[in-house]
Amino acid sequence: MNTPRRPHRRRTPPADARPGGPGLRDAPLPRVTTTTGPTLPGWLFPLAQTLTAAPLLATAAPTTWLDHGLFLTTLAALTALVLLRPTAGTAGLLLTTTGALLWISGDGPLDPRALWLAPTGYLLWRATWWAAHVPPTARVETAAALAGWRRAVVVLGATELLAVAAWAVTTLPGAGAAILVGALALAALTFLALPRDAGGAPVRGPG
Amino acid sequence: MTPPQTPPAWTATTTRRAGLVTGVVLLAAATLAARPDIALLAVPVLLTTLWSGTGPRQATTAHLHEPDGETRAGELTATLTLHPATHATLTHLRVTAPGHRETQTVLATPHPRDIPLRLTSVRTGPQDTFDIALRAYDTTGVWEQPQTDLHARPRLVLPGTTPLGPVPLPDALRGLTGPHTSRRLGDGTELRDIHPFRPGDRLRRIDWRATARRSPDLDHLYVRRTHATAEATAMLVLDSRDDVGPDIRTWRGHGTRRRDEATSLDLARHAAASIARQLLETGDRVAMEDLARRRRPVPPASGRRHLRRLTHGLALAHPVSDRAASHTLRPPQIPAGAIVYLFTTLLDDDTTRLVHAWRTLGHPVVVIDTLPALHPIHLPHHRIAWRITRLERDDRITALRRSGTPVVHWAGHTTAARTRLHALARTHRRRPAGRTT
Known part of the structure; x- marks a missing residue:
């Protein structure tokens, strides 16, 4: 026997679920207004991190690894790490991992992929600094984001020149010794800079 | 101007x-792998x-300049002046203020x-303003000047005013001078009648044309008699015992009252300042009493300086924490013949008792809601509580209107309040304009 179906009754939604109820958020508080020049949103820098970190690792890795789930998981984890903890340490870890992948996948003394991996790594380094210091809700003046662009162009230009020089040197016989000497010179330069990290620059007061 | 702090290294x-x-x-790794x-x-990272x-050699400093003089509602501004160190091209500002993100x-x-810098605030009275945290970085982000804090001093925001038309005046005008015409004889400008000359009349009041017309033989002299002038006195009574906002959840102290929404006290300050300005501009005398404070009232006076005194008094009015003392209300003393403007939320019966007491003494009262x-x-539960409160409040308003006390709502657009006050002023004017004292 078919039991009669009870008519469908629409229950009154609880007060919290009604439009405008306390379940919905109140209107946000007003912001303190500051008059500045043109600005960029702070969330652009995590986006820039994502757009540089994943391609950096994927390009440096051997092409055969791109189908492996383990590598893709590791890539996603490292990208998420640098997104969630945007510190200089995590950016350095990502660069070091990129170097390791390049070491594994490269087949010659100078892999041509390094010509664009180096600028991409530098972009990741700078985007991570901005993401570490600027919350996604903050604003950054366009002039501030572009401050020091000349220095960045010089640095990247010098890097590319070094790459071209290294590429030329590696084609000559006996290049291994030259590479070793160059690397040692750079290491010595870094070592000389390390003691400055202990203290800060003296400050001369405003007066 | 906030004094600069010593910047950290x-x-x-x-x-x-x-x-x-x-x-x-x-x-x-490159050395080991010969790569x-x-x-x-x-x-690029090393370079x-x-x-x-070694980083910038000087410090980035900041000074906060706040405008001098009076601050009106909606004008909470300041200017932050930054003096950056050489090569410190990045400055990170974090500006906070109460009631603001x-x-x-x-x-x-x-x-x-x-x-x-500017705040979006319509609140009046004492207000805390800007707290600023500042950090500076060099171009590469390698060197950082640690946080420096700047705090702006609290500001007293004065209520603004809205131009009003005529407002109700007391039935009894006082004094010998003033902007209004009384019904008694005096040295005014409005003609009362032509009357035969009597001892005591001034010779300059003789109307020679009327004398020539009425007494060609100059047996009698006729003088022009005029109405005297007088002034009105108004008492502004501010019920600052409570300060409630549009969000009923904040009435019991829960939550944060928004700074971009006026509370009942802000509306009362605005209404009182507007009415005081209208009365003082027409030359009347205005006094003020604050129901929440046991202080001497602002005595009746007129003039522009008195308007500033009233405006500052209104801005400093605030609820007191001693509720027992603040709820023991005695009717403030009202100058003889004065009209009372009571600014209240009508959320309790005390104000209606005050109105009744004043009307018993013969003072006309206008209640500004x-x-x-x-x-x-x-x-x-808020809805039920408000329904009960609203019914009680409606009963009070109805009782006031039945007793002949007008209630003017000030919330929302002030155009309606201005029209209502104008209509009340016309109603009062149709009555006998004054009595001879």
């Missing part, structure tokens, strides 16, 4: 250490880190510059 950030460690590791391409990854050198901005500061327009209420 520049320190190296973790970016410097991480850059050096990353560079050394990559160079070591210059790995070293290329380290080059940037080393190029920053913080604003974080990274500015380009190659040169000294001024940053205008300063309860703001409420937001929709969604919680059931």
Whole structure:
């Protein structure tokens, strides 16, 4: 026997679920207004991190690894790490991992992929600094984001020149010794800079 | 102007250490693998880190300039002047204020510059304003000047005024001079009648034309008699015992009252300042009493300086924490013949008792209802509570109107309140304009 179906009754939604109820958020508080020049949103820098970190690792890795789930998981984890903890340490870890992948996948003394991996790594380094210091809700003046662009162009230009020089040197016989000497010179330069990290620059007061 | 603080020294950030460690590791790997391409990854990071050198030699300083003089509602502004150190081209500002979301901005500061700051607040009375945290970085982000804090001093925001038309005046005008015409004889300008000359009349009041017309033989002299002038006295009574906003959830102290919404006390200040300005501009005398404070009232006076005194008194009115003392209300003393303007939310019976007492003494009373327009209420227990409160309040308003006391709502657009006050003023004017004293 078919039991009669009870008519469908629409229950009154609880007060919290009604439009405008306390379940919905109140209107946000007003912001303190500051008059500045043109600005960029702070969330652009995590986006820039994502757009540089994943391609950096994927390009440096051997092409055969791109189908492996383990590598893709590791890539996603490292990208998420640098997104969630945007510190200089995590950016350095990502660069070091990129170097390791390049070491594994490269087949010659100078892999041509390094010509664009180096600028991409530098972009990741700078985007991570901005993401570490600027919350996604903050604003950054366009002039501030572009401050020091000349220095960045010089640095990247010098890097590319070094790459071209290294590429030329590696084609000559006996290049291994030259590479070793160059690397040692750079290491010595870094070592000389390390003691400055202990203290800060003296400050001369405003007066 | 806020005095500048001693800025802290520049320190190296973790970016410097991480850059050096990353560079050394990559160079070591490149050396071990005899792979210059790995070293290329380290080059830009190392060059940037080393190029920053020892950091800026001077400190970035900031000064907060606040405008002098009176502050009106909606004019909470200040100017932050930044003096950056050489090569410290980035300045991170975090500006907070009560009732506002913080604003974080990274500015380009190659040169000294001024940053205008503004709050979106319609509140009046004592207000806390800007708290500013400032950090500076060099171009590469390797060197950082630790946080410097700046605090703006509290400001007294004076209520603004809305131009009003005529407002109700007392039935009894007082004094020998003033902007209004009384019904008694005096030295006014409005003609009362032509009357035969009597001892005591001034000779300059003789109307020679009327005398020539009525007494060609000059047996009698006729003088022009005029109405005397007088002034009105108004008493502004501010019920500042409570200060409620449009959000009923905040009435019991829960939650945060928004700064961009006027509370009942803000509306009362605005209404009282507007009526005081209208009365004082026409030359009348205005006094003020604050129901929440046991102080001597502002005595009746007129003039522009008195308007400033009243405006400051209104801005300083605030609820007192001693509720027992504040709820023991005795009718304030009202000058003889004065009209009473009572600014209240009508949320309790004390104010209606005051109105009754004043009317018994013969003072006309105008009640200005300063309860703001409420937001929709969604919680059931709040809705029930407000329904009961509203019914009680409606009963009070009805009782006041039946007793002949007008109630003017001030919330929302002031055009309606202005029209209502104008109509009340016309009604009062149709009555006998004054009595001879």
